[in-house]
Amino acid sequence: MRPYIIEAFSRRLERQVAHTEAGCDVPVDDRGQRLDTLEELVELGAGDMLPSRRGVLGAGLFAVALTIPERPDVVGRLEAVQAGHARRIGMREVDAVAAMTEKVSELDDQFGGRHARPMAAAFLVNTVAAHLRADASEAVRKALLSATADLLYLTGFMAVDEGAHGLAQRYYLLALKYAGAAEDHLTFCTTLRGMSLQAIDLGHTGQAMRLADSAAAASPAAGPRMRAFLAGQQAHSYAADGARSQALAYIEEAEIAMDKAESRAKAFGSYAPSSLAYHVSQVRYGLGDKAGAIESLKESDRHRDCPGSGAAGFASWGRAPTQ
Template sequence: MLDRRTTITAGLYSLAAATLPPTTATRLALQTRTTARVGPADVARIRAMAQVFGDVDDLYGGGHARSAVAAYLVHDVAPLLQVAAGQIRPDLFAAAAEVTYLAGWMAADDLQPGLAQRYYIQAVRLATEADAPLMRATALRSLASQAVELGHPSHGLALADASADALRGGAPTRTRAWVTGMRAEALAATGHDPRRAIRLLTSTETDLEHADSPPATEWTGNYRREGYEHQAGLTLLNLGDLPGAETHLAASVATRKPTERRTRALVGTRLATVQLQRHRPEAAAATLLGLAEDLAAVKSERLRRTLGQIRNRWQTARTDPTVARADRLLSSVHAGTAGIQV
């Protein structure tokens, strides 16, 4: 299914339209195809919007502006895909794949796994049509990450391996490290061959250390040390090494950029979860109190679900003053009234 080149534009068009009210989707389906000529300026605009939406997602989470991304796919991207031809077609399809991939990422963060999967698959198709192996690998890697998160590690490993296969024709060292790290995490989650999982993790770190260029602005190459620390933490967690997982997750949180609110909050809640597994509720509470501003700003159902799980796990420790303060913070986040005063 992932290799099929049929119904690509129709699939994207109907998928994006399905996220809008039925009456709007119906009107869009009846619209005639645009006759405007597609050119490099259209590709540049789509990529610029992908960057804007990506920045907003980093700051505020997938629950914010997700409908705007879907509408952008319907109104601006899909009509161009339907008429694109000639030399501009691959570039346009690659740019469309970037926006579609972002839509999938935001849907996953908003706890819409089925919709996220359909967006990711469409991004794979668009990237295949564009002959853009890095974008194809990116979408496959996110499918792998989602499969592992949903409790399907064997499928996740197969998808991570497919992502690596997409890079066999050549890829930046940093991108290869990013994909190898996902293979390590997925293999660890299967419970099979933990030594190989560690070898893959070591290979990830080695590649990252030898990457001969600064982090790329494109998301296919934007893999830095803090990303590796997160990946290492998840891999070690899957292998049952809680102290190691805590060390790496803490390092990831500590080195995140100010603009990476959602990621810092998500990794921070995973760190707090590990600290609770180690019977250290006060440490988990301190971690979350240190993320108060991020938790207040980010709109992410995935984050809210994790915070609810944390509150359930530390019920018996709420007599501790630090835990009590953190619990009030999490309660306000869940109610949508969080502030930085806790």
């Protein structure tokens, strides 16, 4: 009966309605986990796009104990939601999601997440959710899941900037689910890295190290620029925990990988020398070298002013390089 109630409200209001909006309990399995990953997206986005509910969502607690979602569970739940819907989508709809993510990122750069995040949430609820319910080829389906994961990660990143850490964590965990279902290792690793950075900011250095290590382990075949991106975060998290030898080893690994990446490419990627210099600064600061940290920050700024340094767009919200 509950699915029919939700569907009736959604058709009447001409938008996706969450279980909680309709006064229904969210369905869970015998482990207490949600049965509907799409419902989770709708509920989270619906609350974030309404001014009256954003304060409540933003007050959510950051959880130190996390369980990384497993791909088979997510795929099964999404396939169950998709079944029985006649509407069909193609790459045009996927491209629209990717383009919207780019635009939201630009607005975030210009005006901050407080203004851009409600737009992202509304798009997730009113457009992306409908696409996820539609029929599609396997290739389109996986591309849509990947694009959705990207947008969820960006929305979580904006929530971090606003200090809504519990909410950001929920977006990040949902991004992991969709990236895992899409077999999108790039976004999966990027999200774990972002979660590690968030944990550092909140003083949870042990969790930050575990997340940074998980990000590196999830991308065993990473190219040199991606390896620099991940090793830099490992160095940052270990330095924040005071693990000097490991931090220095990881930052050296990042520097070697960056040298390899720069020798192969004519243009900088999204993880550029400015990004590496920033990580060096964080390592120095974490290990007590404040003067060195300042010098590395200045170096980061000098590189950032160079043409093609990757300082704008995706790079501004920690998007991983493609190499």
